[in-house]
Amino acid sequence: MTALKKIVLGHGSGGRLSRELVERVFLKSFSNPSLRLLEDAAEVKIPGATLAFTTDSYVVTPVEFPGADIGRVAVCGTVNDLAVKGARPLALSAGFILEEGFPGDLLLRITASMRRAADEAGVLIVTGDTKVVEKGKADGIFINTSGLGLIPRGRRLTSAEVKPGDAIIVSGNLADHGVAVMNARDRLGLRGGVRSDAAPLNGLIEKILRLPGIRAMRDLTRGGLATVLNEVSGACRLTAEVEEDSVAVSPAARSACSLLGLDPMYVANEGKIAVFAAPGQAAKILKAMRSHPYGRNACIAGRMLKEKKPLVRMITSIGGSRIMLMLEGEQLPRIC
Amino acid sequence: MKPAPAGSFCSPLWRDRALAAAAVSELRRLAPAAAARAGGQINLMEVCGTHTMAVAASGMRGLFPKELRMLSGPGCPVCVTSQGDIDTVLALALVPGVIITTFGDMLKVKGSGGLDLNSARERGADVRVVYSPLDAVALAAAEPSRQVIFIGVGFETTAPVIGAAVRQARKAGLKNFSSTAFFKLVPPALEMLLSDPENKIHGFMLPGHVSAIIGTAPYRFIAEKYRVACVVTGFEPLDILAGINILLKQVISGAPRVEDEYFRVVSAEGNLAAQKIMKEVFSLSTPSWRAIGPVKNTGLKFSKDYASFDAVKRFKLKYSEAPEPKGCSCGKILLGKALPPDCPLFGKACTPANAVGPCMVSSEGACAAWYKYGA
Numbered sequence: 038m039t040a041l042k043k044i045v046l047g048h049g050s051g052g053r054l055s056r057e058l059v060e061r062v063f064l065k066s067f068s069n070p071s072l073r074l075l076e077d078a079a080e081v082k083i084p085g086a087t088l089a090f091t092t093d094s095y096v097v098t099p100v101e102f103p104g105a106d107i108g109r110v111a112v113c114g115t116v117n118d119l120a121v122k123g124a125r126p127l128a129l130s131a132g133f134i135l136e137e138g139f140p141g142d143l144l145l146r147i148t149a150s151m152r153r154a155a156d157e158a159g160v161l162i163v164t165g166d167t168k169v170v171e172k173g174k175a176d177g178i179f180i181n182t183s184g185l186g187l188i189p190r191g192r193r194l195t196s197a198e199v200k201p202g203d204a205i206i207v208s209g210n211l212a213d214h215g216v217a218v219m220n221a222r223d224r225l226g227l228r229g230g231v232r233s234d235a236a237p238l239n240g241l242i243e244k245i246l247r248l249p250g251i252r253a254m255r256d257l258t259r260g261g262l263a264t265v266l267n268e269v270s271g272a273c274r275l276t277a278e279v280e281e282d283s284v285a286v287s288p289a290a291r292s293a294c295s296l297l298g299l300d301p302m303y304v305a306n307e308g309k310i311a312v313f314a315a316p317g318q319a320a321k322i323l324k325a326m327r328s329h330p331y332g333r334n335a336c337i338a339g340r341m342l343k344e345k346k347p348l349v350r351m352i353t354s355i356g357g358s359r360i361m362l363m364l365e366g367e368q369l370p371r372i373c
Numbered sequence: 374m375k376p377a378p379a380g381s382f383c384s385p386l387w388r389d390r391a392l393a394a395a396a397v398s399e400l401r402r403l404a405p406a407a408a409a410r411a412g413g414q415i416n417l418m419e420v421c422g423t424h425t426m427a428v429a430a431s432g433m434r435g436l437f438p439k440e441l442r443m444l445s446g447p448g449c450p451v452c453v454t455s456q457g458d459i460d461t462v463l464a465l466a467l468v469p470g471v472i473i474t475t476f477g478d479m480l481k482v483k484g485s486g487g488l489d490l491n492s493a494r495e496r497g498a499d500v501r502v503v504y505s506p507l508d509a510v511a512l513a514a515a516e517p518s519r520q521v522i523f524i525g526v527g528f529e530t531t532a533p534v535i536g537a538a539v540r541q542a543r544k545a546g547l548k549n550f551s552s553t554a555f556f557k558l559v560p561p562a563l564e565m566l567l568s569d570p571e572n573k574i575h576g577f578m579l580p581g582h583v584s585a586i587i588g589t590a591p592y593r594f595i596a597e598k599y600r601v602a603c604v605v606t607g608f609e610p611l612d613i614l615a616g617i618n619i620l621l622k623q624v625i626s627g628a629p630r631v632e633d634e635y636f637r638v639v640s641a642e643g644n645l646a647a648q649k650i651m652k653e654v655f656s657l658s659t660p661s662w663r664a665i666g667p668v669k670n671t672g673l674k675f676s677k678d679y680a681s682f683d684a685v686k687r688f689k690l691k692y693s694e695a696p697e698p699k700g701c702s703c704g705k706i707l708l709g710k711a712l713p714p715d716c717p718l719f720g721k722a723c724t725p726a727n728a729v730g731p732c733m734v735s736s737e738g739a740c741a742a743w744y745k746y747g748a
Contacts, residue, residue, distance in 0.1 A: 043495065046491075054726075223504060225504060281388075282388075298478075300430075353388075353430070353431045353433075354388035354610060355388060355390060355394075355397070355432075355436075355614070356390055356394060356397070356436065357431050357432025357433045357434070357435055358435060359429065359746040359747060360746060360747035362744075362745060365724075365725040365726050
């Protein structure tokens with residue numbers, strides 16, 4: 038493999054180019070068995086316990102938008118990366134890169150929002166770091182959070198464990214976060230009250246993990262459900278088949294997506310997960326999810342199938358079928 | 374398998390599975406009869422790129438009987454923009470100090486030198502994506518020391534909005550706003566296909582958005598002069614299935630006419646205010662069509678009255694046409710003479726990440742749709 042020529046925006050889209058960047062640069066330099074799994078959080082074994090460890094950097098314009106802000110997303114994203122590995126969050130770190138001139142009251146609003154999200158998740162932010170850069174050298178505020186969690190004995194959740202026939206359960210409406218941010222950033226003036234879904238999901242996840250049959254979970258952030266299904270399909274060598282009608286998208290988010298020429302299956306969420314579960318247990322797990330506030334609109338979206346050429350397929354509303362590929366670069370709004 | 378009824382999810386009527394099943398079974402019944410009248414194979418063309426995407430995204434192609442072939446037409450704005458026009462756009466982007474404003478899907482279209490607007494940014498070009506040309510006018514007002522250029526391409530859908538933006542810029546006395554006017558017109562494009570002696574298209578699914586502007590009257594010549602079936606169609610899966618069935622019935626009855634399936638949006642006379650703006654700001658031109666070449670009176674340019682807003686004139690840049698990429702079948706595909714998989718480059722040398730021709734570059738291009746959805 039040759040070295041990458043230049044970083045382009047698509048390398049940060051979460052799709053195929055991001056994957057290529059990880060493989061050609063980071064895996065090449067850092068390769069080890071833990072990292073190679075490319076899951077939301079890595080497992081670190083110490084005598085007597087298994088820890089989950091994850092990190093994520095947050096960059097969003099504007100920093101406040103309907104339903105959430107960069108701080109809430111920074112806490113929830115990292116908590117969720119731990120939780121989908123079955124870990125109970127123990128502690129978070131928070132690193133800030135601030136641009137000279139950033140308003141102090143806005144910073145305080147963001148940190149207060151982080152505190153509220155951390156309280157809700159039942160985790161403390163125990164360490165941090167701050168750097169201030171000259172005006173023009175950053176876009177207001179960048180936040181990095183890392184998280185440490187404890188994986189209770191006996192839990193092992195990994196995409197490689199997903200089996201043929203497993204149900205794909207999606208925890209609720211897709212695309213709200215991406216649409217809310219885009220609407221605020223580009224002042225599209227779309228009404229309909231789409232709000233970011235950013236939420237810590239460790240409570241919901243703890244609740245369903247009391248039930249047997251869960252093989253893997255993924256949070257549906259950048260790149261959306263389609264990207265996650267492609268990654269899981271690649272890891273377990275099975276086809277993922279979802280039904281368009283069984284994936285919930287609110288009418289307001291759906292209209293916004295169709296107006297902009299975006300596919301809601303690829304739009305980012307900050308408070309949704311996909312659960313891969315044994316078919317016999319799926320109904321019970323679904324019921325448990327729906328009884329939690331963050332899983333009220335959960336539904337069984339599809340299933341995993343053994344096929345010669347594993348891929349991601351959607352059965353459309355009208356009964357047709359199409360494939361869903363990894364996202365190529367960024368999704369771009371169209372001309373007409 | 375159904376989502377919680379209490380949820381905000383709704384299954385819109387326009388994609389209802391039972392209604393779709395009924396429409397598909399009607400289609401399966403009609404298609405062989407229509408094909409028999411047409412000599413064994415029935416070819417319908419979806420003129421518009423949004424239709425191409427909708428057909429592919431709904432996965433309906435797999436439900437069609439083999440006698441029915443849906444061809445993609447010349448209605449994808451990026452696809453029909455000529456290489457010379459794209460080269461002109463890139464040259465404008467590299468003029469020192471200018472701000473280029475554009476719709477998002479122009480960003481990745483490559484010029485003959487391999488450069489696109491996205492990578493022009495790395496060379497210092499200031500390229501900004503806007504959702505409306507009026508945002509570009511506002512930007513020009515806010516940045517009086519910079520020249521703001523809007524990249525105007527497309528059909529009758531985008532022309533009136535850009536016309537309105539230019540009119541507003543003139544009213545505000547802005548001397549630092551200009552636009553390109555690389556506009557094409559749908560009815561003359563269809564006449565271009567129909568006048569080809571090799572034409573094998575039996576029916577046109579006419580574009581909903583364009584027709585909302587121009588109305589249904591400008592298509593009458595298709596049914597009257599060329600005896601080809603016509604229906605203006607919306608973009609939901611059921612719209613498209615209904616549109617196909619209307620076309621099949623017209624073929625079977627041998628009585629083509631312009632029907633309007635999208636009557637909830639499109640009227641016979643269209644949007645008169647938009648038409649008025651187009652008439653005021655633009656005049657007929659002889660644009661160069663990608664892979665087809667210049668065709669008289671098939672496009673729009675700035676009228677004499679508004680010529681000072683023409684970015685090409687203001688910056689004195691005009692690139693001549695470069696040859697099409699070798700082996701690329703975009704020309705044939707845009708004319709409905711080939712389907713994307715017929716192209717030797719499709720999915721091999723030409724993919725969305727490394728597109729050779731415009732039909733793979735544009736998100737609404739026929740090749741991109743076939744590639745993305747495995748249609």
